[in-house]
Amino acid sequence: MSVSDGFAKFLSDIEPSSSTVSEISSAQKSLRDYLSSHEEYSDRYQSSYLSGSYAKHTAIRPAKDDGNRDVDIVVETDHSTDDSPADALEELRSALADASKYSTARVQTHSVGIQLSKLDIDVVPLAKEDESWYIGDAETGEWSQTNPKGHKEWSTEVNEEHDGKYKPVVKILKWWRREHCPEGSRWPKGITLEKMVADSFPEETGPYGDLVASVFRSMHDHCSDDLASGVVPFVDDPSLPGNDLAASYSIEDFREFDDELVSAIALLDESGSTNEVWRKILGERFPVGSSKAELSLPASVFLPTQHALAVSWRERLPYVVKAKGFGIQVYAEVETKDGKRFTIRSNDRTIPKDCTVVYHALRSPSLRNCSIRWQIVNTGTEAISANCKRGEIAAPNESNGSRRETTAYTGRHYVQCFAIRKEVCVARSKEFFINVS
Numbered sequence: 047m048s049v050s051d052g053f054a055k056f057l058s059d060i061e062p063s064s065s066t067v068s069e070i071s072s073a074q075k076s077l078r079d080y081l082s083s084h085e086e087y088s089d090r091y092q093s094s095y096l097s098g099s100y101a102k103h104t105a106i107r108p109a110k111d112d113g114n115r116d117v118d119i120v121v122e123t124d125h126s127t128d129d130s131p132a133d134a135l136e137e138l139r140s141a142l143a144d145a146s147k148y149s150t151a152r153v154q155t156h157s158v159g160i161q162l163s164k165l166d167i168d169v170v171p172l173a174k175e176d177e178s179w180y181i182g183d184a185e186t187g188e189w190s191q192t193n194p195k196g197h198k199e200w201s202t203e204v205n206e207e208h209d210g211k212y213k214p215v216v217k218i219l220k221w222w223r224r225e226h227c228p229e230g231s232r233w234p235k236g237i238t239l240e241k242m243v244a245d246s247f248p249e250e251t252g253p254y255g256d257l258v259a260s261v262f263r264s265m266h267d268h269c270s271d272d273l274a275s276g277v278v279p280f281v282d283d284p285s286l287p288g289n290d291l292a293a294s295y296s297i298e299d300f301r302e303f304d305d306e307l308v309s310a311i312a313l314l315d316e317s318g319s320t321n322e323v324w325r326k327i328l329g330e331r332f333p334v335g336s337s338k339a340e341l342s343l344p345a346s347v348f349l350p351t352q353h354a355l356a357v358s359w360r361e362r363l364p365y366v367v368k369a370k371g372f373g374i375q376v377y378a379e380v381e382t383k384d385g386k387r388f389t390i391r392s393n394d395r396t397i398p399k400d401c402t403v404v405y406h407a408l409r410s411p412s413l414r415n416c417s418i419r420w421q422i423v424n425t426g427t428e429a430i431s432a433n434c435k436r437g438e439i440a441a442p443n444e445s446n447g448s449r450r451e452t453t454a455y456t457g458r459h460y461v462q463c464f465a466i467r468k469e470v471c472v473a474r475s476k477e478f479f480i481n482v483s
Contacts, residue, residue, distance in 0.1 A: 047321065049391070052332060054254075055333050056218075056333065060106045060218075060221050061106070070115065073117065074167070080145060090137065092124060093121075095119070096120075098118035100118075101198050106217050106220050109224060114166040115165050116166050116168070118167075118170065119170070120194050121169060122179065123174075125174070131188070131189060132182075132187065134173065135153045135154075139151045148160050154184075157169055175189075179192055191286055211254070215247070215254065215257050216239070216240050218254065218258055221328060221329070222328055223239065225327075225329040226306045228302070233299055234295060237283075238295070246264035246411070248260045248409055248410065249414055252377050253377055253389055255391070259319065259375050259408075262307050266311060267370075267373060267410060267412070276297065277297070278296070278297050279300065313327065315372060318391070353425075354423070357435070359435040359436070360423050360437040361437045365470060365471040367471045367474075368472055372473075373472075374409045374464075375475065376392070376405055376407055376475045376478040377389060379406065380397055381402045381403075392460075392476065392478040394481070397482055397483070398453070399482055401452065403453060404449070405450075407447050407448065407463045407465075407475065413465045416466055416472060418465060420439070420442065420449040420463055421462045422436050422438065422440060422449075422451065423435075424459045425458055426457020428456045429455040432455060453482040458480075463475040463478075
């Protein structure tokens with residue numbers, strides 16, 4: 047099974063089951079209907095809606111040893127911020143406890159919690175001040191501005207901007223977090239993690255493996271300087287600009303989170319994007335597949351990797367290099383002479399001559415204003431005999447910084463992408479190898 051097929055199966059496998067979704071839909075509707083028609087609370091009630099990951103369609107299926115599914119319901123009330131948050135929560139708890147099926151209702155810091163069969167429901171009452179909604183804290187007695195509807199709308203917009211691939215990548219990152227976050231640690235989750243993924247999402251979309259690798263790299267870049275300075279990274283609330291979603295996280299937890307990002311990036315850099323590598327990163331639910339091995343073809347045609355990298359005609363980069371690691375992820379789209387199209391990764395299967403290849407650079411939003419440059423290097427006896435070794439630095443010739451080439455000669459060729467700002471190379475990709483037979 048290919049890596050692309052592996053991600054398709056993995057995403058299908060980590061989706062909440064249809065029975066879980068149906069159960070949650072029924073339970074939340076029943077509870078909302080109950081509150082809206084309650085003999086006393088209906089006077090307080092204005093409207094309600096499902097919130098959180100199930101509302102945004104970013105939920106993942108529970109692990110085998112997980113307990114109940116977490117469900118969030120928001121209730122807009124006629125409370126004002128002059129009212130006591132503790133009183134507002136107790137009033138809601140009392141109304142819910144009037145029904146025997148909600149007898150487990152208990153006041154929590156910001157919500158009333160209810161335990162049902164296989165479901166843990168948090169019901170959050172909001173108070174209104176002017177045109178804004180506020181969430182109460184029973185412990186401090188304070189109300190804080192909130193906008194859960196805005197989070198849902200924002201999530202939908204970001205997903206549409208990225209061809210429907212943002213939410214699947216969020217699910218993959220949530221699963222990765224679950225696989226690696228130690229018990230007792232508190233790594234970014236929920237809307238905080240979702241916003242971090244959005245802030246790190248490349249402008250151009252591509253295969254899921256490349257997107258996730260690009261998000262890993264960009265997240266680490268965003269975090270590393272702050273963490274080195276002893277500061278928790280600021281994660282701006284998309285619905286309430288200036289509100290720090292990461293304010294409640296400790297620097298120790300963020301450092302653990304970033305260390306695991308570094309481990310994933312190092313594994314991908316060392317071993318490439320294979321099913322086995324992704325199983326180490328995402329766990330055993332990721333499908334097994336054949337791993338890529340060095341091509342066992344004549345070195346006169348397919349130079350070993352290290353020999354190909356050391357050819358004398360590869361030009362020196364005419365920029366000051368300040369790139370840390372590999373901040374750009376490259377993948378390629380191939381179209382054969384007879385019209386077949388497919389995507390390949392570095393050092394993938396051989397492709398025939400006379401193909402059109404478009405190389406794409408996935409990069410973090412912070413690099414969007416940089417100039418993109420590509421280095422194209424030919425190796426192998428056929429290219430040498432035709433006096434077409436190549437090793438030059440070239441500008442993009444497609445939109446979004448992409449580079450279009452054709453496969454004219456057999457051999458192991460490669461490209462590398464660079465992001466340039468004021469004559470300084472601030473980010474680069476690894477060499478991307480293409481094998482032409």
